[in-house]
Amino acid sequence: MNARSWLRTVKSVGATSPSRSLRAWRGAWRNRRLDAAATAGRRGERARVPGALIKAEPEPGGGVLGFERTTLRITVTTGGAVFLGWDGAEPLPSYALTGRAPQPDSRAQLEPDKDGGWRVVSERAMVVVSRHGAVEVRTPGGVVLRRELPPRWWESAEGVSGRWVQRSEVAADARFFGLGGRAGGPRLRGGTYRLWNTDPGGSFGPDDDPLYLTMPVQLVVADAGTHLVFHDCTWDGSVTLREGEEGAGSGHDRPGRSELRMEGGPLRCWILVGAPSRVLRTWVSLTGAPALPPSWALGHHHARWGFGGEREVRRVLDGYRAHGLPLDALHLDIDHFDRHQVFTVDHEHFPKLAELAAEALTAGTRLVSIVDPAVKADPANAVYAEGTREDVFVRDGAGRSVRGVVWPGESVYPDFTDPKVRRWWGGLYEERLGHGFAGFWHDMNEPVSFAPFGDPTLPRSARHALDGQGGDHRAAHNVYALCMARAGYEGLVRLRPRERPFLFSRSGWAGLQRYGGTWSGDVASDWQGLRASLSLVLGLGLCGVPYSGPDIGGFDGEPSPELYLRWFQLGAHLPLFRTHSALDAGRREPWEFGEEILEYARAALLQRRRLHPYLVTLAHVAHRSGAPYVRPLWWSDPADRALRDCEDAFLLGDALLVAPVLEPEVRQRAVRLPRGHWYDTATGRLHRGPGQVLLDAPLSRVPVLARAGAVIPVRGEDGEVELEVWAPVEGRSGGGLVVPDAGDGWEKVVAERFTSAREQGTVIVRGKDGEEPGYTVHVRGL
Numbered sequence: 112m113n114a115r116s117w118l119r120t121v122k123s124v125g126a127t128s129p130s131r132s133l134r135a136w137r138g139a140w141r142n143r144r145l146d147a148a149a150t151a152g153r154r155g156e157r158a159r160v161p162g163a164l165i166k167a168e169p170e171p172g173g174g175v176l177g178f179e180r181t182t183l184r185i186t187v188t189t190g191g192a193v194f195l196g197w198d199g200a201e202p203l204p205s206y207a208l209t210g211r212a213p214q215p216d217s218r219a220q221l222e223p224d225k226d227g228g229w230r231v232v233s234e235r236a237m238v239v240v241s242r243h244g245a246v247e248v249r250t251p252g253g254v255v256l257r258r259e260l261p262p263r264w265w266e267s268a269e270g271v272s273g274r275w276v277q278r279s280e281v282a283a284d285a286r287f288f289g290l291g292g293r294a295g296g297p298r299l300r301g302g303t304y305r306l307w308n309t310d311p312g313g314s315f316g317p318d319d320d321p322l323y324l325t326m327p328v329q330l331v332v333a334d335a336g337t338h339l340v341f342h343d344c345t346w347d348g349s350v351t352l353r354e355g356e357e358g359a360g361s362g363h364d365r366p367g368r369s370e371l372r373m374e375g376g377p378l379r380c381w382i383l384v385g386a387p388s389r390v391l392r393t394w395v396s397l398t399g400a401p402a403l404p405p406s407w408a409l410g411h412h413h414a415r416w417g418f419g420g421e422r423e424v425r426r427v428l429d430g431y432r433a434h435g436l437p438l439d440a441l442h443l444d445i446d447h448f449d450r451h452q453v454f455t456v457d458h459e460h461f462p463k464l465a466e467l468a469a470e471a472l473t474a475g476t477r478l479v480s481i482v483d484p485a486v487k488a489d490p491a492n493a494v495y496a497e498g499t500r501e502d503v504f505v506r507d508g509a510g511r512s513v514r515g516v517v518w519p520g521e522s523v524y525p526d527f528t529d530p531k532v533r534r535w536w537g538g539l540y541e542e543r544l545g546h547g548f549a550g551f552w553h554d555m556n557e558p559v560s561f562a563p564f565g566d567p568t569l570p571r572s573a574r575h576a577l578d579g580q581g582g583d584h585r586a587a588h589n590v591y592a593l594c595m596a597r598a599g600y601e602g603l604v605r606l607r608p609r610e611r612p613f614l615f616s617r618s619g620w621a622g623l624q625r626y627g628g629t630w631s632g633d634v635a636s637d638w639q640g641l642r643a644s645l646s647l648v649l650g651l652g653l654c655g656v657p658y659s660g661p662d663i664g665g666f667d668g669e670p671s672p673e674l675y676l677r678w679f680q681l682g683a684h685l686p687l688f689r690t691h692s693a694l695d696a697g698r699r700e701p702w703e704f705g706e707e708i709l710e711y712a713r714a715a716l717l718q719r720r721r722l723h724p725y726l727v728t729l730a731h732v733a734h735r736s737g738a739p740y741v742r743p744l745w746w747s748d749p750a751d752r753a754l755r756d757c758e759d760a761f762l763l764g765d766a767l768l769v770a771p772v773l774e775p776e777v778r779q780r781a782v783r784l785p786r787g788h789w790y791d792t793a794t795g796r797l798h799r800g801p802g803q804v805l806l807d808a809p810l811s812r813v814p815v816l817a818r819a820g821a822v823i824p825v826r827g828e829d830g831e832v833e834l835e836v837w838a839p840v841e842g843r844s845g846g847g848l849v850v851p852d853a854g855d856g857w858e859k860v861v862a863e864r865f866t867s868a869r870e871q872g873t874v875i876v877r878g879k880d881g882e883e884p885g886y887t888v889h890v891r892g893l
Contacts, residue, residue, distance in 0.1 A: 134516040135561035142562065145507065145570035156265040156273065161197075161244035164227060172215025173231045176240055183240065187219035190393045191235030193248060193382040197262060200379035204580065205343050206590045207621035209399045236384040248382050254335045257281055258366075262378055275378050277342070277371045283355030283364035285333035286755045288743075289654050290350060291326040292629070294319055294643035296650045297743060297758055299352055306348040306373075308557040308589050308618045310567055314635040314667045317643045323557060323632045325589065326621045328654040329369065330390070332749045339383040339390045341621060345589045348373035376586060387653075387746055388738055394655050395737035399625035401657050402600070403734045405855035407477055408550065408613045409726040410439025411716055412689035414479075414662075415699065417446055420460035421467050427700060428471055434702050436713060437720050441471060442479040442552060442689070451518035452487045454494050454542050468547025477549035479613070482540075484527070484556045484595055487519035488512070494539065498525065503532040505573050505584075513573045515560025524558055524569060527594035528587050529576035536595070537602015544606060550613030551599060552630070556592040557618045592618035593626075600626035610855050615658065615687065628658030630687055636665025636696065641678050642759075642773045648685055649761060652739025658730075660687030669697030672704040673775060673810065676711055680813045681771040683715040684763055686726070686740045711811045724824035724832045724852065729764045731850040731862065740764065748786050751801060757783045766821035766837075766847060767792075770806065770814040780808045788819035790837050790892045797840075797892065819892065820845015822865045822876065827887060834884055836876055838892035839869040849886075 162179025173185035173194075184196040192213065194202055203212055219233035227242035237249040244261035258280040265274045287299040290306075295317040305321040315322060327342040327350065348371060355367035383393045395401065413431070418424050424441065431438040447464070449455035456464055468478045486495050486504070498504055504523040505513045512523045526532050543551065559567055568588060575587035596616045603612035614627035623629065631647050634640040644661030651659050663682040664670045670678065679701070682688045690699040697703075701712035729740040742762040745754035760770040760782055768789060770782040784800030791798065791806060792815045798804045806814040817823070820839035824847070827833040832849070839845045846866040853860045865884055868875050874890045877883070 134521055136563055138514070138516050138560055139562040139565050142560075142570040143565050145572045146566070156267060159264045159266055161261050164229070164240070164242040164244070167221060167223075167229050169221045170215070171217055172219045173238070174221035174229070176229060178244055183244070183246075185221070185231050185238055185240070186213075187216045187231060187233040187236065187238070188213040189216045190396050191216075191233070191384065191389075192393050192397060193231075193236055193238055193384070195238075195246060195259070195380050195382070197378040198264075200377040202343075202379070204578065206345060206593055207341070207343055207398050209397070209622075209625070213397060236382070248338065248384065250336055250384065255282075256333070256336055256338045256384060257331070257340065257382065264378075273375050275373055277378065277380075279340075279369045279371075280366040281331050281355070281369065282333040282335055283357045283366055284752065285331050285355060285367045287352050287354070287367070287369070288330040288332065289326075289328045289339075289650060291328065291651065291654055292322050292324040292631075292647045293650050294322060294634075294646055296646040297653070298756065301353045303349050303351045306350065306589070308592065308620075310555070310557050310559045311633070312567065314633045314640070314665065315643070316635045316637070316639040317646065323618045324592075324620075324623070324629055324651070324656075326619075326654055327371065328621055330387075330653045331367075332387075332745060332755055334750055334752075336384060337387050337390055337749050338385075339394055340380055341382075341394075342371055342373070342378075342380045343621075344373050344376040344378070345586055345620065346374045346376040347585060347588070374585060387749060388736065391653075391655065391737035391739070395624070398622045398655055400735070401624035401655070401733045401737065402614075402627050403611055403730055404628070404658055405550075405611045405613050406723075406727060406852050407439045407855065409686070409723060409730060410688070411437060411719060412440040412442060412479070412687070413438055413699070414442030414444065414689055414691040416444035416692065417694040418443065419446060421463065424467060428474065428476060430700055430702060431476075432474060434709065434713070436701060436716055438476045440477045440479050440550065440689075442481070442691070444481050445483065445518055445554075446694070447480075450487075452492055452494070453483050453485070453519075454539050455492075456546060464546045468549075472547070472549075478547055479550040479552060480543050480546075480548040481554050482543070482551050482599065483517065483554055484558050484591075485515065485517040485519065485522035485524055485560075488514055488521050488523050495523065498523070498535070501531075501535055503529070503535055505569065505575060507570070508572055508574060513569055515558075515569060517555060517559060517561060522560075525595075526575050527591060527598050528578055530578065532576075533594060533598035533601065536598040537605065540599060540602045541606055551603075553592065553595055553599065553614065553616040553618075556595050556616060557588075558591050590620045592616050593620040593623055596623060596626040609857070611857060619656070621655070624656045624658070628687060629656060630659060630689065631661035633666040633693070634661050636668025636670045636674070638674060638774060640665045641674065641681065644678070645681065645761065645771065645773070646758070648741050649743055649758075652741050653743070655737060657733040657737075657739040657741075658686045660685040660689055662689065662691035664690060664692060664697075664699045666691065667693040667696050671775075672708045675699070675704055676708050676810065677772045677813070679712050680715050681769075683719040684741075684767075684769045684771075684815075686730075688719060707810075714811065721825050722823075723826050724849070725764065725766070727852045728824055728848055728850040728862075731860070732764070732848065744768070744783060744785055748801075751785065753783060753801070754785060766818050766823050768816040768818070770808070770816075772808050772813050778807070778809055779805055780814065782806050782814055782816070784816075788840050788843075789816040790819060792817050792891075795892055817891075818845065819843070820867050822847030822849075822867055824849040824886075831887070833887040833889060834865065834876065836867050836874060836888055836890045838874050838890055839867055841869050841872075844868040
């Protein structure tokens with residue numbers, strides 16, 4: 112923890128009640144003693160490398176190579192994914208994977224290579240292993256995408272393997288993306304990134320790392336091709352990146368480098384090769400399709416820590432209606448709990464919560480509840496009493512319940528890595544549903560225990576079930592929130608089988624998308640926080656988590672009217688569109704910022720509502736293919752180096768390009784265009800890419816461009832879906848997809864594909880079999 116983070120943590124702990132602060136200090140000292148015992152075994156370690164290759168045994172999809180001191184299993188799956196497992200590591204068990212072993216590709220063959228090495232040849236990729244354990248992943252044509260140097264382990268004197276390091280090289284022109292939620296991205300510069308889900312202890316900006324949701328997933332983009340690498344190990348670790356340099360040192364390229372260090376766990380990884388769309392499709396085939404949010408969750412959300420009671424909630428709801436602003440969801444934070452205790456209600460300030468929820472629903476607004484994992488350790492707390500009887504809480508090595516300090520005070524933590532505990536916890540959501548809540552956001556689930564120093568989480572010696580494998584918090588920490596999300600999602604499916612659950616989580620790991628999405632957490636209320644918001648959404652989408660968004664306006668400050676509006680305009684084009692603020696921060700209702708800001712915020716809200724059918728379509732595309740709603744500009748043209756370095760604009764699906772304003776007092780901005788023709792949707796002017804254009808960005812809007820030929824489903828004035836068609840250039844064609852809104856249930860829907868063409872000045876739109884569209888069509892751009 113650096114000095115800035117330490118001061119911030121001490122400040123945040125000191126801001127809690129005196130009794131809670133004292134307990135936090137005591138807990139930090141207790142955790143320090145326990146953690147010291149957990150890591151005392153490093154003395155006497157010795158290093159180990161694979162040694163020489165001595166044998167090879169073919170298997171379906173690849174084979175097993177035997178070295179002097181270890182083995183390497185190589186398997187190519189039917190989907191084209193490459194699995195590398197050292198030291199006997201198998202693909203399963205894995206928290207990231209869906210639970211089904213990927214099928215090997217019977218066409219992939221293990222065969223001898225030059226200089227005593229071996230290679231596996233398949234349709235999608237070629238894997239070449241040297242006689243000393245270096246592994247090259249190549250395109251089918253033989254171009255090297257990634258070179259893994261021989262790994263190194265440090266094992267105890269008793270021969271038990273512990274820490275390991277894996278160094279890799281990529282092309283000199285390669286750019287790194289991913290690693291979960293990183294505020295300094297989306298392109299990851301040289302530096303070290305920790306793989307340990309962490310509450311930063313207050314608001315954060317681009318320089319803060321790590322944050323709440325880390326995962327060892329790298330997406331690497333280079334001229335030679337794109338690949339994703341995932342090291343399936345949940346332990347604490349770090350990734351050190353160094354970008355390459357072309358022509359470095361006497362005209363030779365210096366490759367980009369990645370060094371992964373892990374404190375333990377298996378050394379197994381997956382490498383996926385191909386175009387970005389193919390890579391993400393393969394990735395979700397391994398880790399699970401993104402959950403499909405209910406239709407209303409793609410609307411506008413409003414939240415605040417500190418509503419205080421039903422009167423204030425009604426004031427906000429009435430304000431939205433009075434100002435003609437659509438509001439689809441309102442979120443209640445921990446202040447609606449009874450003394451911050453999860454699965455309770457403060458009946459003094461929320462005496463008729465179910466009636467409030469019903470009234471809000473009548474007006475089209477659903478209530479969403481926060482859910483924290485920590486349970487107050489008080490026999491009078493019904494959840495604690497029941498959990499104690501069921502033996503669901505995390506214990507230490509001596510069998511005592513592990514305790515931490517969070518908002519309710521001294522608390523215990525369910526062990527979500529135990530299937531029994533997940534089922535028990537999932538049943539508790541019945542209490543929330545009974546109060547009329549329609550969705551849930553999981554918070555404080557890294558998990559957090561307030562600490563003025565050290566790691567603000569459970570001690571590393573805490574014991575976990577790990578789904579029958581057994582282990583301590585070193586292996587369980589990073590998947591704690593993932594397992595909590597699974598518990599909530601599966602519980603909601605059982606309790607409300609006809610409704611798609613809505614759930615998003617502050618923390619998580621690879622595979623979180625199966626259960627829902629995430630949000631930025633406590634992003635700082637400044638222009639750097641605004642920029643970090645976009646970085647987080649783009650980076651998470653490239654890791655397979657497509658549904659996310661920031662706290663609009665930042666969490667704990669008072670944004671200027673201009674900053675608030677620019678954040679609002681960005682959020683209106685992101686999957687999760689939610690305002691939120693801290694207890695002592697400024698308000699976030701649009702009318703609190705003056706008439707001018709209110710007018711422009713209303714325009715952004717109405718544009719969001721107009722684009723709702725398009726967002727529904729993008730949600731289904733993400734569910735079926737893994738393609739994120741929000742994509743970097745290089746998504747369809749990764750060989751364009753200028754686009755790879757562009758971080759201030761994004762694609763919303765494949766039809767729209769959004770260029771948010773990320774700096775103060777900007778009324779024009781340069782926009783980098785991908786290949787093709789693009790219309791400025793405000794002026795109708797046509798621009799040709801690739802290249803850069805200067806566009807107006809008045810306070811009233813941000814630049815949004817539409818791809819020529821795009822067919823976009825939008826909501827008409829009568830509420831029905833219409834097709835907005837941006838005219839193709841003469842002699843060209845285009846198209847688009849429409850997925851009808853299935854509402855909040857599991858109804859199967861059929862996607863409709865439309866094409867557009869321009870001939871002699873006339874735009875013609877046709878369906879799959881050449882039929883006329885069953886929607887009203889509006890042609891723009893002629």
